[in-house]
Structure formats: C-alpha cells, structure tokens
Amino acid sequence: MLTIDNLVKSFESDKRTRKQAKAAKVAGDDAVAGPARVFAVNDVSFDVKEGELFTLLGPSGCGKTTTLRSIAGLEKPDSGRITVGERLMFDMQGKNRGVNMPANQRGLGMVFQSYAIWPHMSVFDNVAFPLQVRKRNERPGKPEIADRVGKVLEVMELGHLSDRQATKLSGGQQQRLALARALVTQPPLLLLDEPLSNLDAKLRESLRFELKRLQRELGITSIYVTHDQVEALALSSQIAVMREGQVVQLGKPRDIYENPNSRFVAEFIGTSNFLNGTVVQQDGSTVTVDTVEGRLRVSSSAAVPVGSDAIVSIRPEAVEVTRSSAGGTLANEWTGEVVTRAFLGDSVDHVIRVGTTEVRNRSNPNVSVEPGTTVYLRMDPDKLALVPVG
Amino acid sequence: MTTATPTAPVAAPTPRTTQQSPSSLTRARRWLFAPKTLIIVAVAGVIGYLALVPLYYLLYGTFFDAAGFTLSGFTRAYSANGIGRLISNSLVFALGSAALSLLVGTCLAYLNVRTDVPFKPLFFAASMIPLIIPGILYTVAWIFLASPDIGLLNKLIEPVFGPGLLDVFTLWGMIWVEGLHLSPIVFLLMVAAFRSMDPSLEESALMSGASRWTTFRKITMPLVRPAIVASVLVMTVRSLESFEVPALLGLQNGTYVFTSRIYFVLRTYPPDLASAGALATGLLVVAVLGVILSNRVGKGSKSYQTVGGKGFRPHPMELGRWRPAAGALIVGYFLMTVVAPLAVLLYTSLLKFYTAPSVAAFQSMSLDNYRELAGLSKVGTALKNSLFLGVASATLVMLFMSIAAWIVVRSKSRARVVVDQLAFVPLVIPGLVLGLALSFVYLRSPVPIYGTIFILLIAYCTRYMPYGMRYAITSMHQISGELEESAQVCGASWWQTFRRVLLPLLSPGLVAGFVYILVVSFRELSSSILLYSPGKEVLSILIFEQFENGQFTVLAALGVVMVLTLVVLVTLAYKLGAKVGLKQD
Numbered sequence: 001m002l003t004i005d006n007l008v009k010s011f012e013s014d015k016r017t018r019k020q021a022k023a024a025k026v027a028g029d030d031a032v033a034g035p036a037r038v039f040a041v042n043d044v045s046f047d048v049k050e051g052e053l054f055t056l057l058g059p060s061g062c063g064k065t066t067t068l069r070s071i072a073g074l075e076k077p078d079s080g081r082i083t084v085g086e087r088l089m090f091d092m093q094g095k096n097r098g099v100n101m102p103a104n105q106r107g108l109g110m111v112f113q114s115y116a117i118w119p120h121m122s123v124f125d126n127v128a129f130p131l132q133v134r135k136r137n138e139r140p141g142k143p144e145i146a147d148r149v150g151k152v153l154e155v156m157e158l159g160h161l162s163d164r165q166a167t168k169l170s171g172g173q174q175q176r177l178a179l180a181r182a183l184v185t186q187p188p189l190l191l192l193d194e195p196l197s198n199l200d201a202k203l204r205e206s207l208r209f210e211l212k213r214l215q216r217e218l219g220i221t222s223i224y225v226t227h228d229q230v231e232a233l234a235l236s237s238q239i240a241v242m243r244e245g246q247v248v249q250l251g252k253p254r255d256i257y258e259n260p261n262s263r264f265v266a267e268f269i270g271t272s273n274f275l276n277g278t279v280v281q282q283d284g285s286t287v288t289v290d291t292v293e294g295r296l297r298v299s300s301s302a303a304v305p306v307g308s309d310a311i312v313s314i315r316p317e318a319v320e321v322t323r324s325s326a327g328g329t330l331a332n333e334w335t336g337e338v339v340t341r342a343f344l345g346d347s348v349d350h351v352i353r354v355g356t357t358e359v360r361n362r363s364n365p366n367v368s369v370e371p372g373t374t375v376y377l378r379m380d381p382d383k384l385a386l387v388p389v390g
Numbered sequence: 391m392t393t394a395t396p397t398a399p400v401a402a403p404t405p406r407t408t409q410q411s412p413s414s415l416t417r418a419r420r421w422l423f424a425p426k427t428l429i430i431v432a433v434a435g436v437i438g439y440l441a442l443v444p445l446y447y448l449l450y451g452t453f454f455d456a457a458g459f460t461l462s463g464f465t466r467a468y469s470a471n472g473i474g475r476l477i478s479n480s481l482v483f484a485l486g487s488a489a490l491s492l493l494v495g496t497c498l499a500y501l502n503v504r505t506d507v508p509f510k511p512l513f514f515a516a517s518m519i520p521l522i523i524p525g526i527l528y529t530v531a532w533i534f535l536a537s538p539d540i541g542l543l544n545k546l547i548e549p550v551f552g553p554g555l556l557d558v559f560t561l562w563g564m565i566w567v568e569g570l571h572l573s574p575i576v577f578l579l580m581v582a583a584f585r586s587m588d589p590s591l592e593e594s595a596l597m598s599g600a601s602r603w604t605t606f607r608k609i610t611m612p613l614v615r616p617a618i619v620a621s622v623l624v625m626t627v628r629s630l631e632s633f634e635v636p637a638l639l640g641l642q643n644g645t646y647v648f649t650s651r652i653y654f655v656l657r658t659y660p661p662d663l664a665s666a667g668a669l670a671t672g673l674l675v676v677a678v679l680g681v682i683l684s685n686r687v688g689k690g691s692k693s694y695q696t697v698g699g700k701g702f703r704p705h706p707m708e709l710g711r712w713r714p715a716a717g718a719l720i721v722g723y724f725l726m727t728v729v730a731p732l733a734v735l736l737y738t739s740l741l742k743f744y745t746a747p748s749v750a751a752f753q754s755m756s757l758d759n760y761r762e763l764a765g766l767s768k769v770g771t772a773l774k775n776s777l778f779l780g781v782a783s784a785t786l787v788m789l790f791m792s793i794a795a796w797i798v799v800r801s802k803s804r805a806r807v808v809v810d811q812l813a814f815v816p817l818v819i820p821g822l823v824l825g826l827a828l829s830f831v832y833l834r835s836p837v838p839i840y841g842t843i844f845i846l847l848i849a850y851c852t853r854y855m856p857y858g859m860r861y862a863i864t865s866m867h868q869i870s871g872e873l874e875e876s877a878q879v880c881g882a883s884w885w886q887t888f889r890r891v892l893l894p895l896l897s898p899g900l901v902a903g904f905v906y907i908l909v910v911s912f913r914e915l916s917s918s919i920l921l922y923s924p925g926k927e928v929l930s931i932l933i934f935e936q937f938e939n940g941q942f943t944v945l946a947a948l949g950v951v952m953v954l955t956l957v958v959l960v961t962l963a964y965k966l967g968a969k970v971g972l973k974q975d
Contacts, residue, residue, distance in 0.1 A: 074593050103593070112593065118609060133595075181594070
C-alpha cells in the first residue's frame with residue numbers, strides 16, 4: 001500500500017555547529033569537525049500493507065515526524081522514493097528522477113498534533129472544507145457535501161455539534177473533529193502525528209481504544225507517529241522503532257517487546273534489567289550465558305558464537321519472587337535480598353539486590369515481601385531476551 | 391456536659407467586638423500615614439495630574455473665554471475656508487498611509503515568517519528604521535530624493551519620463567513618505583500575528599487538497615484579520631497625528647491636514663488659541679475613537695488563540711522558483727526605505743550647496759558642513775537640551791512607573807484600575823495636541839514654567855509615561871509575588887522590600903525602558919514645536935528651523951550626526967534587551 005525506499009532528509013545545521021565545522025576544517029582537524037548538515041532521516045525504507053496501522057516510534061528528534069511529513073508532502077526529502085498504492089508521490093532516484101507531488105494533490109488524510117482545527121469556522125465548515133476546495137469538475141454538490149459531512153460527523157459522534165464554533169469543543173471532541181476532517185474524502189492513507197499527546201492521561205487511554213476500533217472498522221491504512229511506547233504497543237499492527245534518523249527494529253508489537261534487538265529498543269519499550277555476560281554454550285534454542293551474578297539460560301533462535309559478549313534483558317514481570325527455593329532443580333534461580341518495595345495498586349514492585357546488581361521485579365499485588373527478607377528469584381528462559389552488545 | 395458545650399462559642403466573640411473598634415481606628419490612622427500609602431498616593435496623584443490636567447485646560451481654553459462658555463472658537467475653526475478640503479485631505483492622507491504601510495508591512499511579514507525568502511537579516515535592519523531615522527529626517531531625505539526640482543530620483547528618470555515626474559509635495563507624496571515610514575511598524579505587528587499562528591493550520595488546508603492561494607485566502611487571511619484591522623486602526627490614528635510629514639511637505643503649497651493646520655493657525659499673528667483648540671479637540675476625538683475601536687478588535691481576537699497550546703515548530707514554506715523574485719522585492723524595499731534616504735543625507739551633508747550628483751559635485755565634497763556644525767553654539771545648546779530632556783524624562787518616568795506598576799500588578803487597592811487607565815491616557819493624545827494643551831495650562835499658571843526647559847520636561851514625561859508603564863508592568867509580571875512576601879516575612883517594611891528586593895529584580899526591564907525613552911525623546915518634535923522658546927531648542931527643532939531657513943546641507947550634516955547617535959543608543963537598547971523590535975508603540 002505504502003512503500004518507502006531509501007528516504008533521506010537533511011537540514012542545514014545551526015550556525016554554531018556550522019562555524020565549528022568550518023573552523024575544524026580550516027585547522028585540518030577532521031575528528032572535531034561537526035557535520036555541516038544534520039540528517040533527520042537517513043536511509044529509511046519500509047512497506048505498509050493494506051489496512052495496517054503502522055507506527056513510527058522513537059524519542060524526539062529521531063526523524064519520525066520528518067518521515068511522516070515527507071509522506072504528506074509537507075517536507076521535501078533529499079532523495080528516496082514514496083509510493084501510495086499505484087501512485088508515485090515522490091522519487092529522487094531511478095528513472096523517474098524529479099517527481100514531487102505537492103501536498104494538496106496527494107489526497108491523503110492527516111491529523112496534526114495540535115489538531116489544526118480552524119478556529120474561524122464551525123464544526124461543519126471544518127469538515128466540509130476538503131470537499132469544498134476540490135476542482136470544480138470533481139466537487140460534489142452542496143446536498144452531497146452536507147450528506148457526507150453529516151455521515152462522518154455521525155460516525156465520530158459529533159453530529160449534534162455540527163453548528164458549534166470549532167473552538168468551543170473539548171480536547172477529545174477536537175481530536176475527533178480533526179479525524180472527521182481527515183476522513184471525509186475517504187483517503188487511501190491516514191497520517192496521524194502524535195494525535196493523543198495533547199490530551200490528559202484518562203482521555204488518552206479511552207481514545208486510544210476508540211481510535212483502534214475506528215481504524216479496524218473503517219479498514220483504513222494508517223501511519224501513526226508517537227513517542228509513547230504504550231500507545232504504540234496497544235494500537236499497532238507493525239512498529240518501526242527509530243533512532244537518529246534510522247529504523248533500528250521493525251516488527252509486530254509482541255516481537256519487539258519480547259525480543260528487542262538492541263539495548264536501546266529494550267530500554268525504550270518498557271523497563272528492563274540488563275546483565276552483561278559471555279556466551280558459554282548454545283544448545284538448540286537455548287543459550288547459556290555467564291553473567292556477573294551467575295549463570296542464566298536464555299531462549300534464543302539466533303545463532304550466537306560461544307565466547308562472544310552478550311547482554312541479557314530481563315523484564316521486571318519475568319522475575320518471579322518466592323520465599324522458598326526449588327532446591328537447585330530449576331535453572332535460573334538466584335538468591336537475593338529485598339531492598340525496597342512499592343505498592344502500585346495493580347502490582348507490587350520490588351528491588352532485589354543480587355550480589356552487586358539491583359534487579360527490578362513486578363509482581364501480583366498478593367505477592368508482597370518485606371524489605372530485608374532473603375528471597376529466591378526465578379526467571380523463565382522463554383521470557384528472557386538476548387540483546388547483542390552495542 | 392453535652393448541653394453546655396454549644397453555648398460557649400457563642401458567648402466568646404461578644405467581648406472581643408467591643409475591644410475592636412478603637413484598635414481599628416488607630417489602625418486606620420496608622421495606615422493613612424504609612425510611607426507606603428503616602429508614596430502610592432503621591433505617585434497616583436502625579437500620574438493623574440499629568441494625564442488629566444492638560445486635557446481639562448485644553449477643553450476649558452477651547453470652550454471658555456473671558457465672557458464664559460462660547461463656541462466661537464469652534465465656529466471660527468470649522469467654518470474657515472477650505473475646511474472640507476482639510477477634512478478630506480486628513481482622511482485621504484491617514485487612510486492612504488495606513489493602506490500603504492499595511493500592504494507593504496503584511497507582505498514582508500508573511501515572507502519573513504512563513505517562507506524561506508533570502509536576505510532575512512535585511513528585515514531586521516529595515517524594522518529599526520522608524521527608531522533610527524526620525525520622521526523629520528526621513529521626510530527631508532525624501533525631499534532630496536523626489537522633489538520636482540532637485541530630487542535625485544527625478545534626475546535619474548528624467549531621460550525617460552521628462553523632468554519633475556515625481557512630486558513629493560503632494561498628497562500622494564505625503565502618503566508615500568508616511569506609509570513607508572510606518573511600514574516597519576506594521577511589519578512587526580504582523581510578524582507577531584503570523585508567529586502566533588500555528589503553521590499546521592495552513593498545512594492541514596494543503597492536506598485537504600486546497601491550493602496555496604485558497605489556503606492563503608480562506609485560512610491565513612481570516613486568522614490574521616484581527617491583527618490586520620488593529621494595524622489599520624493604529625496606523626490611521628498615527629498618520630492623523632503625524633506632524634512632520636504634513637508640515638514639511640504640505641504647508642508650503644497649502645495642502646493642510648489637522649496637525650499642520652493647528653500649527654499654521656498658531657503661527658499666524660495673532661495666534662487664535664481657541665480655534666486651534668477646537669481643531670485639536672476634533673483630532674483628539676477621532677484618535678480616541680480609533681484607539682477604542684482597536685481595543686475592541688483586540689479583545690474579539692482572543693477567542694482565536696485558544697487553539698494549539700504547544701510551541702510551534704517553524705516549517706517555512708519553500709518558495710521554489712519564486713525565491714529570486716521575492717529576494718529582489720526585499721532588496722528593493724531595503725534600498726528604498728533604508729539605503730536611499732540615508733545615502734542622500736550623507737551625500738548632501740558633504741556638499742556646499744545641494745546639487746544633483748556629478749563629477750563636479752563629488753569633487754567639491756568636503757567636511758565643511760560638519761566643521762560649521764561644530765562651530766555653531768546653537769548646536770551645542772540643542773544637543774545639551776536634548777540629552778538633558780532625554781535622561782531626565784527617562785529617569786523620572788521609569789522611577790514613577792515602577793511604583794505605578796507595583797500598584798497595578800501587586801496591590802489590592804481599588805485605585806489600581808484607575809492608575810492603570812490614567813497612565814495610558816497620553817497614548818491617545820497627539821503630540822501636537824499635548825503641546826497645545828500644556829501651553830494652555832502653563833500660560834495661566836502663576837509658577838513661571840512656560841518659556842523654561844521644564845515645560846518640555848513635563849511634556850516629555852507625559853508623552854512617555856505609557857511606554858515606561860508598559861516596560862515596568864511587563865517586568866513586574868515576571869517577578870513572583872512570593873519573593874516579595876518572603877521579604878515581608880523576614881521583617882522588611884514595604885519600602886525596604888521595594889528598594890532592596892523589587893527594584894534590583896526589576897532593573898533590567900527598567901533600564902531597557904529607560905534607553906527606549908531616551909531614544910524616542912531624541913526625535914520628539916510635535917510637542918516641542920509649540921512649547922520651546924529661543925535658547926531652549928532641542929535637536930529636532932533645530933533641524934526644523936534649518937529646513938525653514940533652507941540650510942539643507944548643514945541640516946543633512948546634523949541629520950547624519952543624529953542618526954549615528956541614535957544607532958548607538960538603539961544598539962545599546964537592543965543589547966539591554968529592550969525588545970526594540972516588537973516593543974513598537
């Protein structure tokens with residue numbers, strides 16, 4: 001549906017870095033020379049299938065918004081190729097060199113972070129605008145516009161607010177209005193730029209499910225940009241985790257959570273305990289790692305050479321805390337002492353000292369251990385992940 | 391036990407109330423004579439005096455003569471020959487200048503904020519023009535450029551269009567000069583408006599399929615309409631109040647507007663004060679209406695600002711192949727408003743007598759005019775007077791306004807609304823009207839102030855009170871009330887708190903305001919022209935006199951010196967954080 005090939009977008013770096021770069025160049029000191037251009041998006045490629053909700057996830061400045069804006073046509077990439085369905089939107093490589101369709105001819109729907117609701121128009125006028133500005137021969141008649149706007153407002157549960165001044169709406173209603181405006185032309189692709197980040201936590205959660213339901217029901221292919229990992233995990237069919245202008249991992253939410261391919265991804269998506277170690281043995285799908293605090297068995301399908309360095313990522317909920325030992329019959333059983341405990345309502349967190357390392361645990365509220373108690377930690381090999389070093 | 395308990399609390403307060411009445415009396419007395427109260431009352435009194443007394447005397451002098459109430463001044467003023475012409479000239483001049491400045495200023499602001507137009511630093515330089523080239527010098531420069539006999543531009547285009555095509559001594563010439571001089575102010579107002587607009591409002595229109603032009607028409611323009619309407623009103627009022635341009639360009643061939651007519655009536659012998667007062671009253675009423683209207687519009691526009699709380703990331707629009715054209719436009723504007731007037735002043739200042747550029751002219755160039763300036767005792771006096779007035783008025787205004795700002799921002803006194811309003815009253819009084827009103831006051835005053843430099847000081851303090859107030863209030867808002875409260879908790883009195891905690895914290899803002907007032911006071915002409923007396927000239931008056939005497943070359947030299955002085959002062963103000971860019975009145 002949407003194909004992005006080798007997208008690159010760079011910006012002139014600010015004056016100071018530019019001066020430094022020049023000075024370093026003059027001095028012949030290449031090591032200090034900062035880049036004259038900063039790469040916001042550096043060789044990004046991905047494919048989005050029909051009906052998918054594809055999320056670009058990453059910290060601020062990772063290039064996710066620039067990628068989205070390039071798809072929208074609001075930003076002109078340096079090179080690369082963007083196609084939506086059969087239509088070529090942008091191409092600065094291959095034989096079609098020099099195609100750059102303007103944003104207003106791409107026919108995509110977009111919801112902005114600020115919603116960009118036009119304050120001088122009513123709810124109806126905001127939604128009708130994309131239909132009204134079509135070319136004369138493609139423009140539907142007034143009754144049809146009213147009909148289509150009415151329908152989409154009904155779907156968004158805004159029908160009764162049609163005549164209201166757009167600025168008089170609440171945050172959640174503005175968000176749905178922005179969505180209605182983006183969907184009224186039935187675009188092949190919907191672009192969402194952090195649409196939930198301006199809302200408070202409660203509303204954000206309910207709208208997250210609402211958004212997912214709507215996207216499923218309408219079956220509309222969507223690109224979703226966010227820095228919120230919970231949002232990404234809850235909504236997406238596919239997630240592309242971005243860092244410094246590049247996609248570092250691409251996959252289904254569960255894969256990315258359970259098998260992060262780098263420490264960055266593991267840390268960015270949820271919290272994790274990391275233990276450095278050396279691979280001592282690989283036996284089918286089980287890898288044995290000697291860490292600073294003891295031996296761990298980790299399920300891994302990837303082939304890892306014996307003797308190489310590795311990091312074991314342990315999610316807090318993968319650590320089971322018990323008072324009694326299984327007596328050495330189980331692999332991955334460690335002894336430690338509870339340092340602190342925090343009751344969080346739906347869970348209890350413990351921090352347990354094992355040797356010189358502090359391990360975070362997340363347990364059921366009915367498992368609660370006094371600080372100072374000696375406990376046994378059990379870690380299921382299937383729930384541990386091996387993360388390559390670097 | 392249980393039945394007795396409810397009665398106890400009821401009985402307790404009764405003895406206390408009898409004790410309270412004497413203590414509250416002494417408290418009232420103590421409050422009345424506390425230094426805090428005295429200072430506040432004094433400051434409020436001075437502000438009220440400066441703002442209201444001139445207005446009262448202006449109306450009194452206009453409507454009352456020795457015999458009592460009379461409308462004869464009004465009858466004389468408004469039945470004079472050509473009054474219809476006067477009113478229509480004033481309107482055409484004011485609206486024309488406003489329209490020109492709006493067109494130029496808005497286009498520049500849009501290009502600067504929302505596109506990737508080249509030469510962006512030039513905008514900044516151009517926006518400083520109203521500050522560093524006083525209106526009188528700007529007008530004189532344009533006389534050198536576009537007068538029908540001696541104008542440089544006329545000489546330049548003569549081979550093609552014949553002699554004297556451009557004539558600055560017409561209503562259109564006046565509109566051109568005033569409009570260009572005001573355009574940087576519109577530019578700054580509109581830059582603020584475009585900056586406060588979320589760019590994604592335009593982007594979402596593009597995403598909806600609207601063309602650039604439709605987006606501009608249906609989204610951009612409606613959203614900045616409040617700022618446009620406000621700019622039109624403010625610029626119209628300012629052009630109505632403008633004195634330099636109509637006086638220099640219109641007086642000699644009888645193209646009068648309100649301000650130049652008032653000046654003319656006062657200069658003919660015997661001066662008809664009541665008739666001038668009647669004209670001034672008319673001008674004042676129009677100015678007040680304009681300001682009220684623009685405040686209305688300002689309030690109405692707030693409802694648009696509720697959308698989008700986050701900071702906007704600027705995504706300038708790429709102009710593509712239009713970029714060189716837009717760049718040429720910017721350079722053209724810069725040449726026209728900055729380079730040409732300054733260059734012609736410099737050129738003239740080096741000549742013996744004004745002549746079009748030629749080899750002979752360049753060979754005759756010398757610094758004689760500057761030498762002559764240095765030898766003129768009048769110049770030294772004027773410079774001294776200007777400096778004294780600038781420093782004294784800036785000091786007094788900032789000192790009083792810092793206390794006034796405290797009253798408005800911090801005190802819970804009911805007087806604070808009144809103080810706030812009074813401090814801004816002078817903003818609506820045209821300079822010439824203030825000058826006239828003050829002469830009404832101090833011609834009658836038993837204290838000999840008229841004819842001394844102190845009447846100019848009073849005029850300057852009154853005119854610049856609103857600017858000082860704006861600076862002081864802004865910085866007062868930036869200081870948390872807790873800082874003051876903690877000083878009080880530590881045992882400091884109000885005056886100690888003000889002096890040791892507030893003033894030091896306010897000082898950056900106050901210094902910025904000080905320099906700003908110093909800068910604007912240097913160019914003051916319209917009030918001074920009615921109030922100065924021989925020996926008490928200021929720089930701008932000297933320039934006006936030299937213009938009337940036809941000493942163009944010496945005038946140009948003085949102008950160059952003045953511009954250089956202002957450049958230094960403005961740079962200083964800028965370094966001190968006096969947002970000279972956006973703090974335009």
